[in-house]
Amino acid sequence: MNPKEIFLCSICNVTSGNCAEDCKYCTQSSHYNTNVPTYKNKPIEDILHEARSLKEYGALGFCLVTSGRGLDSKKCEYIAQAARAIKEADLGLHIIACCGRADLDSLKYLKANGVDSYNHNLETSKNFFPQVCSTHTWSERFETCENALKAELGLCSGGIFGLGESWEDRIDMLKTLQILTPHSSPINFYIANPNLPIKAPKLSKEEALDCVALAREFLPKTRLMIAGGREHIFGEDQKKLFECGINAVVLGDYLTTKGEAPKNDVDRILLYGYTPATSCH
Numbered sequence: 001m002n003p004k005e006i007f008l009c010s011i012c013n014v015t016s017g018n019c020a021e022d023c024k025y026c027t028q029s030s031h032y033n034t035n036v037p038t039y040k041n042k043p044i045e046d047i048l049h050e051a052r053s054l055k056e057y058g059a060l061g062f063c064l065v066t067s068g069r070g071l072d073s074k075k076c077e078y079i080a081q082a083a084r085a086i087k088e089a090d091l092g093l094h095i096i097a098c099c100g101r102a103d104l105d106s107l108k109y110l111k112a113n114g115v116d117s118y119n120h121n122l123e124t125s126k127n128f129f130p131q132v133c134s135t136h137t138w139s140e141r142f143e144t145c146e147n148a149l150k151a152e153l154g155l156c157s158g159g160i161f162g163l164g165e166s167w168e169d170r171i172d173m174l175k176t177l178q179i180l181t182p183h184s185s186p187i188n189f190y191i192a193n194p195n196l197p198i199k200a201p202k203l204s205k206e207e208a209l210d211c212v213a214l215a216r217e218f219l220p221k222t223r224l225m226i227a228g229g230r231e232h233i234f235g236e237d238q239k240k241l242f243e244c245g246i247n248a249v250v251l252g253d254y255l256t257t258k259g260e261a262p263k264n265d266v267d268r269i270l271l272y273g274y275t276p277a278t279s280c281h
């Protein structure tokens with residue numbers, strides 16, 4: 001990896017909200033009144049428009065994200081259709097799908113239809129997970145990551161820090177990620193919301209940087225991607241994130257939390273002396 005190169009990824013929330021799961025950190029869960037936009041199956045034309053815009057800003061990856069527990073047959077067909085349309089538009093984007101729990105056959109089908117990688121986060125350690133979700137298990141999450149690898153998709157898997165987990169939990173999660181060896185690993189910091197049940201205090205910048213440095217230590221060859229919570233903790237002052245091992249960023253909106261405009265992200269990366277990567281490989 002070139003230490004001066006930063007990979008730009010992007011997210012397209014194609015189905016939002018109304019999730020029956022009770023993940024206590026997630027505003028898309030219908031268990032909490034978070035008032036996020038709710039919609040299903042964004043029109044393919046709109047997805048293509050977003051893909052083109054983000055590509056212009058330098059995005060190499062484009063992730064199709066759906067809320068909900070997992071990938072049923074209808075959702076799988078819709079994501080396959082979106083992936084085919086993006087590939088046909090020949091934008092040169094690496095396509096990632098992020099649709100929750102998924103079996104091997106569905107993932108093979110996505111791969112056959114143009115999806116390159118699958119994102120499924122472990123979120124936290126096996127021990128701590130039952131404290132933040134009661135409707136599915138951590139083992140199901142792990143199994144989906146294994147299925148993605150078996151389907152020969154690239155694996156993108158990481159987690160969220162600041163849920164009230166201990167350092168031991170953080171290390172346990174990173175040890176498991178070490179076994180899975182994802183090609184990229186999203187690092188999220190929890191953003192408190194008055195309607196979400198987790199009331200853990202906001203991480204300090206120092207603790208958040210320690211989490212990044214620890215992740216880099218455990219995952220020396222993985223693309224460490226800063227995702228949700230970046231501005232919440234660091235504001236405009238994000239240089240140290242890159243110095244501690246971040247080498248990928250998510251451009252544009254981060255699901256329901258407004259990210260910075262993609263142009264600001266690119267300008268900041270240049271200002272810090274890094275260059276946006278020009279190839280995903």
Ligand code: SF4
Pocket residue numbers: 019020021022023026027028029066067068069100
């Ligand atoms: S399953 Fe996914 S979308 Fe649903 S509440 Fe949990 S994290 Fe949010």
